[in-house]
Amino acid sequence: HEPMDRAQQEWKRYGKGEWNYEHNGEVLRDFWRKGIKNMGSAETIVTVGMRGDGDMPMGEGSNIKLLEKIVADQRQIISEETKKKPAETPQMWALYKEVQDYYDKGMRVPDDVTLLLCDDNWGNIRKLPKLGEKKRAGGYGIYYHFDYVGGPRNYKWINTNPISKTWEQMHLANEYGANQVWIVNVGDLKPMEFPISFFLDYAWNPKKIGADQIQQYTEDWAAKQFGPEHAKEIADIISEYSKYNGRRKPELLDQNTYSLTNYNEFEKVVSDYNQLKTKAENLKAKLPANEQDAYYELVLHPVLASANLNEMYFEAAKNKYYVTIKNGTAANAAADKVKALYDKDQQISNYYNDTLANG
Incomplete structure (x- = not known):
């Protein structure tokens, strides 16, 4: 969720000066403008906002005002480069880690921007829309983790995600209306084939997989890979090891x-x-x-x-x-x-x- 279709590594390689909008705004605007130009006509959800140490030296009140200005400037760039109203280009604002604090303390973005609510990096959703809350044009989404790099510990080695927990969290999100976009951080694809399959299948049609169908889903997935003869045994093994690893991740x-x-x-x-x-x-x-x-x-x-x-x-x-x-x-x-x-x-x-x- 780097802003304006630019990756952090692009700034590391091609950026000039500080990652600080207050001191280096012109350079950052040019950097972001190129991201929107590169986007062209591709189907993209543009992330708005800004994170990082560079924009944190001001007091809290000033910081929220600065971040709201950053979003306004980014939307102006989007409009100028796409030749469309900002609301006609899908956008999202990720309430990740400290950014949720800004939202909780009053920062707001335009109504057409999707609010991407996040888990705690360990598969527990931190925030959901309030029941009965006025609907937003941009709606709400979820950013979820099967893999994490950061404090206090990384976890990347093998699958530690029981799909029963994933179902419970994403079902909750769907029931509360956080279903405009779902994104899952999987790290490397290789050890996560099974939970990725489940996440995508459930996102496609949440009503198709109920809580009482999780074991059947696992057996069907095993049958698809290895045929029906040993599907139940394989499903049981997958369910057991992911349950054991889910209660305490190997890295911990x-x-x-x-x-x-x-x-x-x-x-x-x-x-x-x-x-x-x-x-x-x-x-x-x-x-x-x-x-x-x-x-x-x-x-x-x-x-x-x-x-x-x-x-x-x-x-x-x-x-x-x-x-x-x-x-x-x-x-x-x-x-x-x-x-x-x-x-x-x-x-x-x-x-x-x-x-x-x-x-």
Whole structure:
């Protein structure tokens, strides 16, 4: 959602001076004007507004006034370059992170601009239109995340998105009328094939997929990839691993995540993953050769990688515990297991990246 059809990397390569409208407005207007020229007749939703450190040095009141001026100037550029009224070119304003604070404190854009409401980067929608609120010509949309780069932690490695949660959040958005445009940040396409398919299918026709049809959708998707014979088993594996990864994303795991001493929590988590791993490996042996690579990519790899990682941190937690009770032999044994599982993680990655499907 960089403004005016210009990417941040374009400014990094071709921009001149500060990313600061108050001090460098003329250069920024020229930069944005080129984005609208490049757009031509392509179907585009133009993002208006501005984010970034460059336009934040003023006081809060001044900043809102400046941002409203930025939007007005951008719309003038749109009108001049398209030779149409601004409202005839689709536009949106992304209420992302701190920008929502400006909206909550009174900043407004013209009624024809779509307000793109956002999640919290972790799949939880932060704001929805009020029920009974006067309709806007531009309506409302949603910006959602399956992948995130930013604080406090990135998550990019594998799919951690149970579609039951995605359904619940996007159903809520649709019920509240935030359905003018839905955008999902997927990061890399490769590990996200299944949640991407669901997001697009649900966005196309939300009424077609009810809460009680999520399992059937998963089975239908599995059948489409691998045929009907093992579709239910594959769907169960996908649902289970995404549920497990959804409760704690791999990038947020460490040896302190679960308890060793209360209710066998850590042991239970690792046992669940390892049982799922066994189920997924056994199913792989039943599939024909021409489906093996796809099965590894779409189903088995996230299970193997996640199970291995959780077990590695389980052993790290045991190592830490045994050190505290001065059981050196057990601590060293756990440390050796950590090293072996760390090496196993590299082997899994190497196979996925370099060996599978001839690299």
